[in-house]
Amino acid sequence: MSRRAMSLVAPWSSRVLSVELDGAHFYFSTREQHRGEEAPRVFREARKDARLYSLLVCGGDRVRRAVCHAQLKDTLLRELPPACHVSPMSSFVPNVRDSLLKGYFLKDHSESASPTERLLRDLSQRDPVFVCSYRKLQEGQLWTQHLWSGAGSPTADMSEDSYVVPSEAPECHPSTLNIINSDVFYSFEEAREVLNKCGDIIPEAMSVLELLPSGAEARSKPDFPVIVIEGLDATGKTTLTESLRDALGASLLRSPPQCLSPMRARFDREPPLIRRAFYALGNYITAEQIGLQGMETPVIVDRFWHSTAAYAIATAVSGQVCNLPAEGSEVYRWPGDLLQPSLVVLLTLEPEERKRRLSNRGQGETEEEKELDHNQLFRLKVETAYQRICGPAFVTVDASPSADQVLQQVLLLIRAKCHL
Numbered sequence: 001m002s003r004r005a006m007s008l009v010a011p012w013s014s015r016v017l018s019v020e021l022d023g024a025h026f027y028f029s030t031r032e033q034h035r036g037e038e039a040p041r042v043f044r045e046a047r048k049d050a051r052l053y054s055l056l057v058c059g060g061d062r063v064r065r066a067v068c069h070a071q072l073k074d075t076l077l078r079e080l081p082p083a084c085h086v087s088p089m090s091s092f093v094p095n096v097r098d099s100l101l102k103g104y105f106l107k108d109h110s111e112s113a114s115p116t117e118r119l120l121r122d123l124s125q126r127d128p129v130f131v132c133s134y135r136k137l138q139e140g141q142l143w144t145q146h147l148w149s150g151a152g153s154p155t156a157d158m159s160e161d162s163y164v165v166p167s168e169a170p171e172c173h174p175s176t177l178n179i180i181n182s183d184v185f186y187s188f189e190e191a192r193e194v195l196n197k198c199g200d201i202i203p204e205a206m207s208v209l210e211l212l213p214s215g216a217e218a219r220s221k222p223d224f225p226v227i228v229i230e231g232l233d234a235t236g237k238t239t240l241t242e243s244l245r246d247a248l249g250a251s252l253l254r255s256p257p258q259c260l261s262p263m264r265a266r267f268d269r270e271p272p273l274i275r276r277a278f279y280a281l282g283n284y285i286t287a288e289q290i291g292l293q294g295m296e297t298p299v300i301v302d303r304f305w306h307s308t309a310a311y312a313i314a315t316a317v318s319g320q321v322c323n324l325p326a327e328g329s330e331v332y333r334w335p336g337d338l339l340q341p342s343l344v345v346l347l348t349l350e351p352e353e354r355k356r357r358l359s360n361r362g363q364g365e366t367e368e369e370k371e372l373d374h375n376q377l378f379r380l381k382v383e384t385a386y387q388r389i390c391g392p393a394f395v396t397v398d399a400s401p402s403a404d405q406v407l408q409q410v411l412l413l414i415r416a417k418c419h420l
């Protein structure tokens with residue numbers, strides 16, 4: 001087999017494929033010989049008239065793959081016939097870090113195959129996207145997979161068709177495999193490299209790069225305590241941080257820092273790899289400001305690394321809370337080159353009270369915050385990830401009492417833990 005044909009087969013062979021339907025994951029793999037297994041559930045349950053396809057983004061560097069994956073979704077949703085259903089899909093080597101490739105699984109119920117196949121052919125010629133179609137064999141519940149040639153048409157020249165067979169759920173949920181340095185960055189250089197690579201597609205990346213400190217080399221520890229206030233939207237961070245600043249004569253900083261505000265909306269529209277690298281770098285700019293202010297006064301920080309990591313992990317991990325990496329996983333470690341605050345306070349609030357405060361405030365929410373509102377599961381994943389992050393001293397505070405009572409409690413904690 002030619003090198004090109006081998007690379008085309010690679011995303012499917014010796015790998016497990018996962019399709020996500022209504023929050024549940026269905027696993028299957030491919031095999032050249034059939035050993036009497038029944039078809040995987042996602043095939044058995046497909047409607048009789050359904051034509052099934054899979055698409056995986058495989059070529060190029062990770063920035064190109066991330067951009068292509070996001071654009072592919074937009075294209076599919078915009079251009080596929082309405083009777084074609086799109087679900088997230090991935091290909092991975094079980095429990096092997098960084099092995100995840102992302103794509104989509106299509107169930108086409110439209111009358112004619114032509115519009116869908118025309119689009120898929122076009123995509124497989126234009127982009128680093130590999131396409132497979134599936135065929136139900138006449139003699140019962142057996143399905144085969146056919147890899148399309150790079151030229152797009154479903155020809156038989158690339159490889160033999162293979163059978164699809166059910167596969168066990170892996171120990172580590174596939175959506176956790178690529179978190180490190182794709183969703184969460186553990187060093188300044190890793191995050192900066194992503195922005196370096198997307199300067200040609202996102203002009204704002206250059207402006208961010210110009211604002212970065214020259215490096216994240218170890219600085220001397222600030223003389224004064226550094227206290228970070230964390231929590232979901234509308235838990236009272238702004239109210240509390242301003243009161244703490246006044247009560248302690250402290251400096252108040254935030255992450256992302258003010259200087260990144262003009263670029264933030266643009267990065268919020270980018271795929272996770274780029275968006276998360278932006279927020280990760282924001283922490284290093286804030287860290288530099290903390291280093292300076294912390295020589296003069298105590299420093300209060302509104303959001304920092306916990307926010308960056310917890311939101312990123314909760315978004316990357318699909319399905320249930322139990323799919324999150326277990327407590328103690330390296331995913332939750334603190335970046336070795338990032339300043340550690342003296343204390344991190346997480347404000348927690350019952351969802352109903354948080355919603356009440358949000359509606360009283362009546363301000364716009366980010367897409368992610370809207371998601372938090374109607375997606376209780378996502379909220380739970382963010383809070384769980386917050387609590388699992390290790391590094392600096394961490395304490396959870398119930399933010400439901402009055403603003404003054406919360407302030408008094410946090411002041412007590414700061415005095416006890418930071419000797420202020």
Ligand SMILES: Nc1ncnc2c1ncn2[C@@H]1O[C@H](COP(=O)(O)OP(=O)(O)OP(=O)(O)O)[C@@H](O)[C@H]1O
Binds near residue numbers: 361401
């Ligand atoms: N302890 C409290 N009791 C009642 N209401 C509060 C309390 N703390 C803050 N609020 C009110 O709740 C709303 C949200 O508070 P705040 O803006 O401080 O939250 P936040 O965590 O900073 O939100 P965001 O992350 O979106 O900036 C505001 O209207 C604020 O006045």
Ligand SMILES: Nc1ccn([C@@H]2O[C@H](COP(=O)(O)O)[C@@H](O)[C@H]2O)c(=O)n1
Binds near residue numbers: 256279282307311368
């Ligand atoms: N250090 C940070 C701060 C924020 N984020 C992301 O921003 C969103 C919440 O920010 P607000 O200003 O609205 O409070 C949230 O979606 C986080 O993803 C971050 O990553 N790192």
